């Protein structure tokens with residue numbers, strides 16, 4: 001969890017507790033449900049439910065070498081509240097722009113990660129090309145070699 005906060009640069013987070021972990025895991029399930037919703041109305045309802053109980057305070061910030069940007073999380077937010085606000089608003093924009101087809105689940109069978117496909121031709125199928133993508137390519141290569149021999 002501390003590693004996640006550091007790597008993803010979740011700002012304004014103090015000491016991370018076991019409770020934070022449980023809250024973020026529950027939130028992850030909620031976001032996962034939005035990504036895998038069968039249709040737009042379901043995705044909208046699920047995301048609205050999440051946003052309704054999230055404190056959101058737009059605030060302009062410039063820190064840690066990042067140019068001016070908008071924070072949506074309220075002052076004093078927990079990690080889960082921070083992620084619910086900022087990721088929730090970002091996801092709301094994806095739905096508003098009618099870009100729900102960019103919300104993907106990783107194509108690797110042993111991976112349940114979801115991601116937003118920001119590629120120009122909307123062709124991304126793996127959450128991470130270096131890990132899942134590479135692993136699947138190696139598996140496909142081995143399978144082809146087996147077929148050939």
Ligand SMILES: [Zn+2]
Pocket residue numbers: 011061063066069071
């Ligand atoms: Zn920031």
Ligand SMILES: [Zn+2]
Pocket residue numbers: 106107108111112113126127128132
């Ligand atoms: Zn993956």
